[in-house]
Amino acid sequence: MAGRKQKNPPSLPDVAAIADRLHSAAIHVLRRVRKQDAASGEGPARLSALSVLVFGGPMTLGQLAVAEQVKPPTMSRIVTGLVNSRLAQRLTDSKDARRVRIRATPSGERLLHEGRRRRIEYLGRHLDRLTRQELDTLDAAIKLLERVLREWPVEK
Amino acid sequence: MAGRKQKNPPSLPDVAAIADRLHSAAIHVLRRVRKQDAASGEGPARLSALSVLVFGGPMTLGQLAVAEQVKPPTMSRIVTGLVNSRLAQRLTDSKDARRVRIRATPSGERLLHEGRRRRIEYLGRHLDRLTRQELDTLDAAIKLLERVLREWPVEK
DNA sequence: CGTAATTGTTAGTATAGCTAACTATATTTC
DNA sequence: GAAATATAGTTAGCTATACTAACAATTACG
Numbered sequence: 001m002a003g004r005k006q007k008n009p010p011s012l013p014d015v016a017a018i019a020d021r022l023h024s025a026a027i028h029v030l031r032r033v034r035k036q037d038a039a040s041g042e043g044p045a046r047l048s049a050l051s052v053l054v055f056g057g058p059m060t061l062g063q064l065a066v067a068e069q070v071k072p073p074t075m076s077r078i079v080t081g082l083v084n085s086r087l088a089q090r091l092t093d094s095k096d097a098r099r100v101r102i103r104a105t106p107s108g109e110r111l112l113h114e115g116r117r118r119r120i121e122y123l124g125r126h127l128d129r130l131t132r133q134e135l136d137t138l139d140a141a142i143k144l145l146e147r148v149l150r151e152w153p154v155e156k
Numbered sequence: 157m158a159g160r161k162q163k164n165p166p167s168l169p170d171v172a173a174i175a176d177r178l179h180s181a182a183i184h185v186l187r188r189v190r191k192q193d194a195a196s197g198e199g200p201a202r203l204s205a206l207s208v209l210v211f212g213g214p215m216t217l218g219q220l221a222v223a224e225q226v227k228p229p230t231m232s233r234i235v236t237g238l239v240n241s242r243l244a245q246r247l248t249d250s251k252d253a254r255r256v257r258i259r260a261t262p263s264g265e266r267l268l269h270e271g272r273r274r275r276i277e278y279l280g281r282h283l284d285r286l287t288r289q290e291l292d293t294l295d296a297a298i299k300l301l302e303r304v305l306r307e308w309p310v311e312k
Numbered sequence: 313c314g315t316a317a318t319t320g321t322t323a324g325t326a327t328a329g330c331t332a333a334c335t336a337t338a339t340t341t342c
Numbered sequence: 343g344a345a346a347t348a349t350a351g352t353t354a355g356c357t358a359t360a361c362t363a364a365c366a367a368t369t370a371c372g
Binding site: 028033116119124128129130138141145146151152 | 174177178179182184186188204272276284285295301302
């Protein structure tokens, strides 16, 4: 009985109300998951940057800053933290000595995958109260969000 | 064509994969919206606490800390910030002098509602690329998440 | 070649999280 | 009823994450 047909019915989802509730739901989902991530011993900004490195491959500090929607000085400090924890390395670019390429170390990849597994297990443990049909609805909604996000211009 | 019937089909949403994508979608939605909130001049922790005060009514500092899943010293500082900005007030409890009741000021309510309007408009502007049917699916999925969150024990 | 632009880092500030230690009040126990 | 204990907040001090401004180094360009 998810978003079936219904003539126009009790739901009547106007965009603003949905936007508001989506925002709230996103906040609360992340708040719950956050504590799981703390188990890794690294803060959220570092984990997020590390994730970009692991899934996107090595890249310059500037690219990493853009990916994380953060200013270069902020990313510089995040990277310093990762390097101090031996989770990433700074490499010089042979073509352009101004650039600093950042790469996740094997240890960084391991830590990220473990954290990801923990997080997914935790979140999944709560999602599996949902029926198969409900999961289908959730899956469809996430696909929609992914599409909206893809088309969403990243204004600076 | 959201989460209709389909025998078992291309989607095959296993819980772990959905959990992972939900997490990612939540992160990216909030990252986009974050900049809108910055326009208010107050940080996210203050806005969030203020929101609890406005929608939940006056409450003690401890209750507010629990609601925000934050330790009392942290909430104490957040409240100090709100008070300095004239967005909230500390009131003494007549029954128990240890307690400090916190209340949003009219100015605080105004600021919150304006920010909320901005955020909803912004997010809504991107959501309205979706068809009516897709909005129904999103609405249904958010309802599911709200239910899961309600039943989700708040482990400390 | 000398000036511009680009890329990162350093310095300084603010917010937001924590634990530990403290104050002030209530409650319980003897 | 006084002493011990428990509860509610605050203060102090640490860390992480964000920002802008100012700087250094390097590259690109006129």
